[in-house]
Amino acid sequence: xxxxxxxxxxxxxxxxxxxxxxxxxxxxxxxxxxxxxxxxxxxxxxxxxxxxxxxxxxxxxxxxxxxxxxxxxxxxxxxxxxxxxxxxxxxxxxxxxxxxxxxxxxxxxxxxxxxxxxxxxxxxxxxxxxxxxxxxxxxxxxxxxxxxxxxxxxxxxxxxxxxxxxxxxxxxxxxxxxxxxxxxxxxxxxxxxxxxxxxxxxxxxxxxxxxxxxxxxxxxx
Amino acid sequence: xxxxxxxxxxxxxxxxxxxxxxxxxxxxxxxxxxxxxxxxxxxxxxxxxxxxxxxxxxxxxxxxxxxxxxxxxxxxxxxxxxxxxxxxxxxxxxxxxxxxxxxxxxxxxxxxxxxxxxxxxxxxxxxxxxxxxxxxxxxxxxxxxxxxxxxxxxxxxxxxxxxxxxxxxxxxxxxxxxxxxxxxxxxxxxxxxxxxxxxxxxxxxxxxxxxxxxxxxxxxxxxxxxxxxxxxxxxxxxxxxxxxxxxxxxxxxxxxxxx
Numbered sequence: 001x002x003x004x005x006x007x008x009x010x011x012x013x014x015x016x017x018x019x020x021x022x023x024x025x026x027x028x029x030x031x032x033x034x035x036x037x038x039x040x041x042x043x044x045x046x047x048x049x050x051x052x053x054x055x056x057x058x059x060x061x062x063x064x065x066x067x068x069x070x071x072x073x074x075x076x077x078x079x080x081x082x083x084x085x086x087x088x089x090x091x092x093x094x095x096x097x098x099x100x101x102x103x104x105x106x107x108x109x110x111x112x113x114x115x116x117x118x119x120x121x122x123x124x125x126x127x128x129x130x131x132x133x134x135x136x137x138x139x140x141x142x143x144x145x146x147x148x149x150x151x152x153x154x155x156x157x158x159x160x161x162x163x164x165x166x167x168x169x170x171x172x173x174x175x176x177x178x179x180x181x182x183x184x185x186x187x188x189x190x191x192x193x194x195x196x197x198x199x200x201x202x203x204x205x206x207x208x209x210x211x212x213x214x215x216x217x218x219x220x221x
Numbered sequence: 222x223x224x225x226x227x228x229x230x231x232x233x234x235x236x237x238x239x240x241x242x243x244x245x246x247x248x249x250x251x252x253x254x255x256x257x258x259x260x261x262x263x264x265x266x267x268x269x270x271x272x273x274x275x276x277x278x279x280x281x282x283x284x285x286x287x288x289x290x291x292x293x294x295x296x297x298x299x300x301x302x303x304x305x306x307x308x309x310x311x312x313x314x315x316x317x318x319x320x321x322x323x324x325x326x327x328x329x330x331x332x333x334x335x336x337x338x339x340x341x342x343x344x345x346x347x348x349x350x351x352x353x354x355x356x357x358x359x360x361x362x363x364x365x366x367x368x369x370x371x372x373x374x375x376x377x378x379x380x381x382x383x384x385x386x387x388x389x390x391x392x393x394x395x396x397x398x399x400x401x402x403x404x405x406x407x408x409x410x411x412x413x414x415x416x417x418x419x420x421x422x423x424x425x426x427x428x429x430x431x432x433x434x435x436x437x438x439x440x441x442x443x444x445x446x447x448x449x450x451x452x453x454x455x456x457x458x459x460x461x462x463x464x465x466x467x468x469x470x471x472x473x474x475x476x477x478x479x480x
Contacts, residue, residue: 123283124326124385128340128392129316131302138343142330 020177039106241288379410
């Protein structure tokens with residue numbers, strides 16, 4: 001089989017690709033930002049002694065961890081508006097869903113990091129008269145953050161790839177734009193290869209950096 | 222060595238009355254009394270599971286007792302971190318009652334010096350300069366001044382425990398609680414830690430010591446409590462309890478440790 005590659009005709013739409021890439025980056029950072037806040041609050045709820053709060057946080061986490069992101073996007077865009085009456089902007093639905101989704105995972109990463117710290121650390125801090133808050137911010141968190149970092153970066157890399165799903169509710173991200181270019185040029189091989197290449201280009205430096213950080217953290221442990 | 226203080230005549234610094242602790246149906250402590258006079262050194266001995274660690278951990282509220290009272294300088298300990306009127310808060314109590322743990326529990330992300338300055342700076346709000354001066358002095362006393370910039374994972378067990386003692390002393394406590402501080406150490410490192418405690422004893426530090434080192438307990442303590450099954454089964458001078466035990470159960474226990 002001989003195939004005539006023609007990246008030229010696809011790449012003339014480079015502005016669409018770049019705009020799509022930009023949108024993907026925006027949704028990634030946006031959802032990581034809100035996800036950290038949601039994850040932090042959820043983690044605090046999970047660690048609290050208050051059972052009701054704990055239960056609510058758990059239910060939220062399990063719903064979002066045990067349903068596919070695609071299903072969540074469809075539900076928030078098509079089903080949720082019927083439930084509350086009215087409509088929801090697809091961009092709002094996309095950001096909301098992505099944030100809630102990643103927040104559920106972040107919460108578990110944060111919680112795992114904190115509970116992995118030996119209880120002797122909290123006791124030692126308490127024994128010199130530190131309040132629980134001082135022990136958390138000065139003794140537990142600095143150690144826990146270090147342990148969380150690799151999983152946090154990993155989850156964020158997955159999140160960047162996950163943004164490609166927002167194209168199904170017509171958010172013009174990189175995946176959506178690749179489909180547009182394909183529609184214009186009828187060159188799926190080139191369109192989708194360029195798309196894949198751009199994802200790799202974005203994420204390869206991050207995964208490499210994450211590996212490097214992980215190695216360094218292991219040495220200093 | 223400290224002269225054997227007579228607890229009756231001097232007001233105790235730290236006192237426990239009818240202390241109880243249970244985990245569900247398991248009664249670990251069944252009403253224990255202790256009174257620590259200034260300069261007194263009490264050794265707590267007993268088989269594992271007898272409740273000695275739980276007991277001293279109740280004294281600075283590492284464990285919450287299920288019954289009884291703890292008093293610091295005649296003030297009952299409150300259930301809150303802060304002082305509650307007459308009652309002394311748990312936070313305040315711990316500033317005055319230091320603790321050293323079996324597993325050291327040094328802060329691994331801080332240097333030796335930072336481990337020791339953490340309490341004075343963060344809890345007592347002393348200046349860095351002041352805290353470092355104090356810390357270096359204490360590190361000198363435990364023989365580790367030259368390790369001030371090292372991180373705990375570069376230290377031996379004995380060195381870690383000496384730093385942990387310096388960290389507790391940096392709060393300038395009135396009482397020090399030592400919870401099996403040599404039990405996690407390699408045998409050849411036990412001596413250097415005991416030496417530090419011996420020096421503290423010579424300086425008149427008030428201490429409650431949970432230990433399996435019978436010879437050491439006999440040497441430094443002014444009073445020995447033998448705990449068995451959650452009660453104080455025997456109490457007396459080191460001579461009565463460790464060197465010439467009368468109670469058969471105590472005889473068996475001490476004999477095993479004398480080796």
